Amino acid sequence: MKQLLLLLFFCFSFSLSYSQQLLWERPTSSATKQLYKGEPLPAGGFVALYKDGQTCSVSRLDSLGYEVWSTPFPQTLTLESFGCLLKVVPGGIIAGFRQPASTADTSHLVLFKLNMQGGIVWSKQVPTGRNHNNGVELFIHAPNEYIVLVVTSNVNMTAAQGGGPKFVTVGIDSMGNHRWHKQYLDPLPTIEEPKNIFPYKRNGYILAGRNSQNGGSFTRLMKTDELGNVLQSELFSTPFVTDQYNVRWGNFFLSSDGNIVFTGVYWGNNVQPEDNFILVTKVDTAFNHLWTVSHSEPGGMFASSKILEMADSTLLLVTQQHNNNKVILVKISQQGVPLDTSYITVSQTYSLGLMNSFLLPDSSLIYASFPFIAKIGNVGLPMPPREFTPVIVGQPEQFSKANIALGKAYPNPAGSSVTVPYSLPKGTSKAMLQIAEVATGRLVNQVNLNLNAEQQEVSIAGLKPGLYTYTLMLADSPAGTKKLVVLK
Structure with a gap:
């Protein structure tokens, strides 16, 4: 009997130690302060981009959610958080905002680099060749080269004339100096809304986003070389649904198996908000559909979703319902099989605002939804950032002695x-x-x-x-x- 009790205690302790749980929950410093973007820091904690009234700022927070420093940007710049970006880069942090120009129908994208103490190192206005610019994302193309994904529009042209939102990529160096820019898909009479950009090969990348035409929403995927020249472009609907109206795509990324995974909330013509659901789709890098799975909850009312990848290659879907105080975590295999669903109770209800989430190196998840930030423990380790060339986990890398000294360890993740x-x-x-x-x-x-x-x-x-x-x-x-x- 004693041995049985000890065994039960051990099993209970093990499951308790590794179950997902709310570690802390913090309100933002004011009722109007909203976190728009967040990025984990290699040394622990994370940085966040905020908008509070007319003030945009970047803050560094420790692992307990307390502010270490905050850098507000001058209100004289009239920065707007709509179309903002945030990225941790070697030696600092890059933040980007839309800056309205002298006329009401034009704007610029302004980038700032901060050091790890919050000091502004440089600021640059990013030229794109168009007159209405919102930053979306930045990735490190090479040690001293970055590529910025921008959504722009020529407001003096109608959508039928090609004046609606478009994809634009801008190459800059590590000091923010303009190197080149590329504009895509003009003069198509459609709305193109880019969401993500990520490396495909050492000298290329993939653009992903939404295309709206004829009252429907479709997925746009483009493969380009290192200078933004299009190698392949595909526009396709999700085979899982026939009515493509208003699929709000959450995010796209290149998974560890070399395929593209993305998620979105489905609001169809014949679907009421209380009946909407979430889609997760995988396609290969030739843009062939592999699988689509859906997730629904009683009452629907999903407004946004995010899909992440953990170190063991499991996919993690993160979402919350309107006026509901439970964060929903759904684990999905790389083959598209739902594994389990967890519900984490928080004190704040979600009100169809912006939702952000990302994994930290201590196996926790940061979840931010206006006006609070929460940390959920024992979720899973994040997948390490991809280093330019996709490598399938567990396979040795072939490399040339002429240009590399250190290869990729395998297996990765590893055990003993x-x-x-x-x-x-x-x-x-x-x-x-x-x-x-x-x-x-x-x-x-x-x-x-x-x-x-x-x-x-x-x-x-x-x-x-x-x-x-x-x-x-x-x-x-x-x-x-x-x-x-x-x-x-």
């Missing part, structure tokens, strides 16, 4: 050991691999490398689950760093 490929220059007398914990920066392992080999197996059995970096050290100088996820 990991194999690290590397290439050493001729005459190397000492090479070492250092593993550090991302959350604290603490060095947790250091291994001397075989100078005559091209890969080495490294034990990580003593490391706790989390996000780590591994660095190749040559003559006590770093020669390359990559990320590693440890699971147990």
